[in-house]
Amino acid sequence: xxAVTLTVARSRNPKLLALGRQLRSPVVLISLxxxxxxLLCALxxxxxxxxxxxxxxxxxxxxxxxxxxxxxxxxxxxxxLGRDILSRIIYGTRVTLAISLAxxxxxxxxxxxxGLIAGYAGGWVDALVLRAIDAQLSFPVILxxxxxxxxxxxxxxxxIVLMGVSAWPQIxxxxxxxxxxxxxxxxxxxxxxxxxxxxxxxxKHIAPNVLSALIVVAxxxxxxxxxxxxxxxxxxxxxxxxxxxWGGMISEGQKYVQTAWASSVFxxxxxxxxILAINMLGDALRDALDPRLANEQT
Amino acid sequence: xxxxxxxxxxxxxxxxxxxxxxxxxxxxxSGDPVDLFLPIDASEEARQAFREQxxxxxxxxxxxxxxxxxxxxxxxxxxxRFQEPAVDLLVERLPATLELALATLALSVIIGIxxxxxxxxxxNSPLDFTVRGVTxxxxxxxxxxxxxxxxxxFSVWLRWLPSTGSGTIWHLILPAxxxxxxxxxxxxxVMRSTLLETIRxxxxxxxxxxxxxxxxVLLHHAVRNALIPVVTIVALQFGVLMGGVIVTETxxxxxGVGRLAIQAIYARDYPVVQAVVFFFAxxxxxxxxxxxxxxxxxxxxxxxx
Numbered sequence: 001x002x003a004v005t006l007t008v009a010r011s012r013n014p015k016l017l018a019l020g021r022q023l024r025s026p027v028v029l030i031s032l033x034x035x036x037x038x039l040l041c042a043l044x045x046x047x048x049x050x051x052x053x054x055x056x057x058x059x060x061x062x063x064x065x066x067x068x069x070x071x072x073x074x075x076x077x078x079x080x081l082g083r084d085i086l087s088r089i090i091y092g093t094r095v096t097l098a099i100s101l102a103x104x105x106x107x108x109x110x111x112x113x114x115g116l117i118a119g120y121a122g123g124w125v126d127a128l129v130l131r132a133i134d135a136q137l138s139f140p141v142i143l144x145x146x147x148x149x150x151x152x153x154x155x156x157x158x159x160i161v162l163m164g165v166s167a168w169p170q171i172x173x174x175x176x177x178x179x180x181x182x183x184x185x186x187x188x189x190x191x192x193x194x195x196x197x198x199x200x201x202x203x204k205h206i207a208p209n210v211l212s213a214l215i216v217v218a219x220x221x222x223x224x225x226x227x228x229x230x231x232x233x234x235x236x237x238x239x240x241x242x243x244x245x246w247g248g249m250i251s252e253g254q255k256y257v258q259t260a261w262a263s264s265v266f267x268x269x270x271x272x273x274x275i276l277a278i279n280m281l282g283d284a285l286r287d288a289l290d291p292r293l294a295n296e297q298t
Numbered sequence: 299x300x301x302x303x304x305x306x307x308x309x310x311x312x313x314x315x316x317x318x319x320x321x322x323x324x325x326x327x328s329g330d331p332v333d334l335f336l337p338i339d340a341s342e343e344a345r346q347a348f349r350e351q352x353x354x355x356x357x358x359x360x361x362x363x364x365x366x367x368x369x370x371x372x373x374x375x376x377x378x379r380f381q382e383p384a385v386d387l388l389v390e391r392l393p394a395t396l397e398l399a400l401a402t403l404a405l406s407v408i409i410g411i412x413x414x415x416x417x418x419x420x421x422n423s424p425l426d427f428t429v430r431g432v433t434x435x436x437x438x439x440x441x442x443x444x445x446x447x448x449x450x451x452f453s454v455w456l457r458w459l460p461s462t463g464s465g466t467i468w469h470l471i472l473p474a475x476x477x478x479x480x481x482x483x484x485x486x487x488v489m490r491s492t493l494l495e496t497i498r499x500x501x502x503x504x505x506x507x508x509x510x511x512x513x514x515v516l517l518h519h520a521v522r523n524a525l526i527p528v529v530t531i532v533a534l535q536f537g538v539l540m541g542g543v544i545v546t547e548t549x550x551x552x553x554g555v556g557r558l559a560i561q562a563i564y565a566r567d568y569p570v571v572q573a574v575v576f577f578f579a580x581x582x583x584x585x586x587x588x589x590x591x592x593x594x595x596x597x598x599x600x601x602x603x
Binding site for chain 2: 146231234236237247254258
């Protein structure tokens with residue numbers, strides 16, 4: 001009996017098993033399915049969107065959702081130019097997700113490199129990185145973006161770089177803390193004793209231990225980036241129309257809120273549920289991969 | 299304590315310097331600042347005159363010193379749109395923003411702290427689940443979406459409250475609750491989680507063991523100590539609130555500093571953008587400073603480190 005459990009336990013990665021256990025929770029499962037659908041929408045919007053998101057029709061403007069009235073073929077209604085809201089939401093996932101993911105990747109690269117170096121080196125290098133983290137954590141992203149877009153204008157690369165650069169401290173903080181906790185362990189000491197170079201120790205022995213925490217923090221950062229992207233496009237500082245963005249659709253819809261609520265309510269629901277689903281997934285990843293992080297989040 | 303205060307105040311100097319440099323570079327990011335301040339079809343003579351008048355033909359370092367000296371005097375130049383000092387515009391809009399921020403702060407503290415205490419005390423009860431669900435939702439919903447939803451419900455459907463403008467208490471309710479949504483959720487969550495920590499401490503058990511009433515144990519022993527991080531978070535969040543102010547004021551057409559910032563960007567009114575960014579950034583640094591100092595006053599262990 002014990003031999004059997006032993007082989008089962010060895011045959012699969014314990015972290016993968018823990019992840020599988022998380023999927024038994026209906027909330028986590030629903031979140032995951034929802035996010036897969038969102039991702040597919042971003043990759044193949046043409047497959048999901050019932051109508052052309054750019055097709056305008058003034059006679060059919062500001063229609064209420066057809067699932068309520070039973071008239072027309074605009075499921076979630078039309079906006080102020082008669083464009084299909086559902087199709088625009090589906091096409092809008094692409095911009096939001098692309099910018100947010102790219103920003104998180106930039107943040108992860110900068111944050112991991114600086115976190116690894118600071119945690120491993122210690123001393124004045126660590127102090128310097130810590131100061132930089134503190135300085136940047138204490139500055140609101142929106143303000144930074146406002147300042148820069150005011151001068152150079154909003155474009156996708158500018159947004160990605162600004163958001164990515166603004167998010168690295170969160171990542172670096174966690175990575176650094178993790179490195180410090182494994183740096184003094186015996187196997188790292190053993191590697192040092194047999195003459196492994198610092199580069200090799202960091203990459204081969206320390207970095208793999210940081211991965212779990214990195215995945216969890218990156219997930220939370222993704223939901224924060226989506227929120228920031230939506231806020232910026234709502235303020236008119238993000239990707240410019242006619243490209244559909246969730247925040248931009250809400251901003252346009254707000255002008256007609258007295259007569260047509262659909263054009264601002266549905267894109268907002270898309271943002272909210274996406275963020276909520278990513279946060280739920282983040283919680284599940286945290287509980288499965290790195291439960292210690294639960295105390296880090298405030 | 300005095301040593302800690304002085305050290306902490308000195309720490310803000312690099313931040314303030316960085317803000318100053320950032321504000322200065324703002325107008326130089328896109329190349330020639332003259333392009334930003336004068337119309338595109340301005341003649342070459344007009345451009346040259348503008349350069350000389352504003353010292354733009356001098357070395358950059360010298361320009362920076364001139365800029366710094368002017369900022370110290372509260373002079374960011376004239377608004378390009380209104381031809382009056384940018385700082386005057388900012389000061390004019392300040393009371394509205396302050397009103398909104400203070401109302402938000404009050405709402406978050408008055409509702410968030412009791413909700414967090416109840417949620418922690420009745421852990422895993424239906425009440426706790428409700429509070430946790432609402433706070434998770436509150437943190438997921440973008441501020442501007444709260445605003446629009448509340449306009450649709452309370453202004454368009456129920457016709458209870460006005461959706462735009464300011465002046466009366468009725469105008470304040472929707473913007474303040476909108477801006478408070480994130481902060482309220484945060485205060486509730488921090489209150490709940492720190493109180494859960496504190497309740498487990500030995501001194502709380504001792505207080506119970508010596509026969510104190512449940513209310514006295516909770517309020518005098520547990521909550522008192524659990525409040526320290528909450529107070530720090532509130533002070534810290536005051537700076538973060540400024541980002542939310544920009545969004546909320548845009549949604550509700552609230553005549554404050556945040557709306558001034560957005561309007562200035564649309565109108566490419568750089569002196570005003572500079573003044574507002576500088577103002578918000580300084581508020582930010584100061585609220586961080588306040589958070590640290592309050593923390594040190596409440597928790598002596600901090601200042602001894």
